[in-house]
Amino acid sequence: xxxxxxxxxxxxxxxxxxxxxxxxxxxxxxxxxxxxxxxxxxxxxxxxxxxxxxxxxxxxxxxxxxxxxxxxxxxxxxxxxxxxxxxxxxxxxxxxxxxxxxxxxxxxxxxxxxxxxxxxxxxxxxxxxxxxxxxxxxxxxxxxxxxxxxxxxxxxxxxxxxxxxxxxxxxxxxxxxxxxxxxxxxxxxxxxxxxxxxxxxxxxxxxxxxxxxxxxxxxxxxxxxxxxxxxxxxxxxxxxxxxxxxxxxxxxxxxxxxxxxxxxxxxxxxxxxxxxxxxxxxxxxxxxxxxxxxxxxxxxxxxxxxxxxxxxxxxxxxxxxxxxxxxxxxxxxxxxxxxxxxxxxxxxxxxxxxxxxxxx
Amino acid sequence: xxxxxxxxxxxxxxxxxxxxxxxxxxxxxxxxxxxxxxxxxxxxxxxxxxxxxxxxxxxxxxxxxxxxxxxxxxxxxxxxxxxxxxxxxxxxxxxxxxxxxxxxxxxxxxxxxxxxxxxxxxxxxxxxxxxxxxxxxxxxxxxxxxxxxxxxxxxxxxxxxxxxxxxxxxxxxxxxxxxxxxxxxxxxxxxxxxxxxxxxxxxxxxxxxxxxxxxxxxxxxxxxxxxxxxxxxxxxxxxxxxxxxxxxxxxxxxxxxxxxxxxxxxxxxxxxxxxxxxxxxxxxxxxxxxxxxxxxxxxxxxxxxxxxxxxxxxxxxxxxxxxxxxxxxxxxxxxxxxxxxxxxxxxxxxxxxxxxxxxx
Ligand SMILES: CC(C)[C@H](C(=O)O)[C@@H](O)C(=O)O
Ligand SMILES: CC(C)[C@H](C(=O)O)[C@@H](O)C(=O)O
Numbered sequence: 063x064x065x066x067x068x069x070x071x072x073x074x075x076x077x078x079x080x081x082x083x084x085x086x087x088x089x090x091x092x093x094x095x096x097x098x099x100x101x102x103x104x105x106x107x108x109x110x111x112x113x114x115x116x117x118x119x120x121x122x123x124x125x126x127x128x129x130x131x132x133x134x135x136x137x138x139x140x141x142x143x144x145x146x147x148x149x150x151x152x153x154x155x156x157x158x159x160x161x162x163x164x165x166x167x168x169x170x171x172x173x174x175x176x177x178x179x180x181x182x183x184x185x186x187x188x189x190x191x192x193x194x195x196x197x198x199x200x201x202x203x204x205x206x207x208x209x210x211x212x213x214x215x216x217x218x219x220x221x222x223x224x225x226x227x228x229x230x231x232x233x234x235x236x237x238x239x240x241x242x243x244x245x246x247x248x249x250x251x252x253x254x255x256x257x258x259x260x261x262x263x264x265x266x267x268x269x270x271x272x273x274x275x276x277x278x279x280x281x282x283x284x285x286x287x288x289x290x291x292x293x294x295x296x297x298x299x300x301x302x303x304x305x306x307x308x309x310x311x312x313x314x315x316x317x318x319x320x321x322x323x324x325x326x327x328x329x330x331x332x333x334x335x336x337x338x339x340x341x342x343x344x345x346x347x348x349x350x351x352x353x354x355x356x357x358x359x360x361x362x363x364x365x366x367x368x369x370x371x372x373x374x375x376x377x378x379x380x381x382x383x384x385x386x387x388x389x390x391x392x393x394x395x396x397x398x399x400x401x402x403x404x405x406x407x408x409x410x411x412x413x414x415x416x417x418x419x420x421x422x
Numbered sequence: 423x424x425x426x427x428x429x430x431x432x433x434x435x436x437x438x439x440x441x442x443x444x445x446x447x448x449x450x451x452x453x454x455x456x457x458x459x460x461x462x463x464x465x466x467x468x469x470x471x472x473x474x475x476x477x478x479x480x481x482x483x484x485x486x487x488x489x490x491x492x493x494x495x496x497x498x499x500x501x502x503x504x505x506x507x508x509x510x511x512x513x514x515x516x517x518x519x520x521x522x523x524x525x526x527x528x529x530x531x532x533x534x535x536x537x538x539x540x541x542x543x544x545x546x547x548x549x550x551x552x553x554x555x556x557x558x559x560x561x562x563x564x565x566x567x568x569x570x571x572x573x574x575x576x577x578x579x580x581x582x583x584x585x586x587x588x589x590x591x592x593x594x595x596x597x598x599x600x601x602x603x604x605x606x607x608x609x610x611x612x613x614x615x616x617x618x619x620x621x622x623x624x625x626x627x628x629x630x631x632x633x634x635x636x637x638x639x640x641x642x643x644x645x646x647x648x649x650x651x652x653x654x655x656x657x658x659x660x661x662x663x664x665x666x667x668x669x670x671x672x673x674x675x676x677x678x679x680x681x682x683x684x685x686x687x688x689x690x691x692x693x694x695x696x697x698x699x700x701x702x703x704x705x706x707x708x709x710x711x712x713x714x715x716x717x718x719x720x721x722x723x724x725x726x727x728x729x730x731x732x733x734x735x736x737x738x739x740x741x742x743x744x745x746x747x748x749x750x751x752x753x754x755x756x757x758x759x760x761x762x763x764x765x766x767x768x769x770x771x772x773x774x775x776x777x778x779x780x781x782x
Pocket of ligand 1: 155340614643
């Protein structure tokens, strides 16, 4: 298969971890006789620094022409601490999601055997957890009108949802549930928000088309608790943009490190693959950034194009690295100084020699 | 001291748990020679059933005339599953918060020694956690305009904040931090929301008035993770309405049961005290509802009126009940069948005879 992949490394640890994912994809291409080409583009704070724009026109064009986008991370503490900044790195990420119409963000939350001890939660609590979060990604309060009054004393954000925005992601979530444990949980705040009531109404209407899927509802406050006290109750979670942002980052505590959570952002024409972690400027260029989330995002990219054996091999490589403690310091209690690159190299080696790769 | 207390038991387990809190307050009045009078009023689904209105005029009047309000819980699955309901129990709770101007909701999150094992989190993770959440309670997306389009296909909610709404609660939160570990964490989503940027700006401006308080910022998604992986980093958390709702229910996992989390809702003229848990209709009238959250809310009421010894005695009673496993089934692994009433009776006894109360 021929694939043109746009690579947007972004800020902070973005470039380091993305480099490992690219390395892994190149190894896959080699082993399976695919032709993957990579084209880099600017986004986020690094794009602001070079062009004044967090999402340059050229980046949009490169992404639109590509078969898929591999995204690193964006963000910079400089902007975080300046509530008056008009231009912000996040506009790059939100802009690309919108431009490419990536309305469905899929975030798997899997309690890996080899990481069970890393979690803040008790092992019996999380064992066998396997959740797929479907987060709406191009609507809601992220993309509604915003307003700051002339005198700067009143600020407004708008959360808007339309039926079709809910329907399209709901169908995908129901279908995902059908191929799993056939349970779908809609998370909202329908006891307060009009938009949540629309979500509940639309999902209720669609449900009869998926008679073998059990549908239940949960308020976001309650879900934030249930996710910790009983994570195994969940199969597929469907939710709006902001609640999905919160729940999925919270869910990282089940897995043991946010450094291993991957995601796929899917639209009707385009697809982008990105870790759920941020830019962690403080950790940048130290070789300590965990590349697993980015590598697993590359795995989701392969799955997306039907390259299931290839994706499985990437995941096996990751599993093996976890089992053998070839991991960055956030996860490693056995070896010191296993760097970002070293983890990438190990998984690359594994792909080239699945039988032989071992602890050397 | 003379106190007129309005009692709004509400729905589900609300009446049962509130009855225990009233029992405890009566014991306190007796022992300390106070005169507490109690006046009941309707709210929530039970008010809808009797009057068609989740917040009858009479209830508002009773609350406004009272020195304080003791609130139970509201909600009913009937309404939860009906996104088309125009009248909802929650309007009773939100209405009373607004009518009484209760803009500050204070939610303590304390890892009780005797409950450490009950938590889903590892003991070393949560030990010594003591957080005070300051949640804004009468603004934001809870109270902005809502709109459903004519055709029912587009729904809108508005999140609005004004400078004075942020200032008044921020000052209270800074002051609370001054009398504690002097750390204040503002939780928002300033990388996306205009209203969050206003929060950040206003809090930044106020900060110099509290030079001995360390102020830091955290995005809500990140906070939802940090609350679990490193809860001890927090002292006072300040946040807007919706984020506070989510974070505080999530924080219950630290304590081990949502059944022990109390809260105070404070305004310039009125104050209300309520458990953070909901109505749990399923558990109603079975004698299994945990009354501790309601009893600790009564304790916060006593504190509010400067009755510190009285409040301390209530908390001692609660501690003792936990230590001796005089707790409802949600917490109890030692004894079966300790009912809601039995827990209330035990704490009442303790207040009457702090030296003698024991396991009989
Ligand atoms: C960086 C930020 C705008 C973004 C979001 O909130 O969507 C991030 O937290 C994420 O989850 O991808
Ligand atoms: C019942 C509901 C409207 C309420 C809220 O969201 O404020 C509850 O969850 C709470 O936290 O007091």
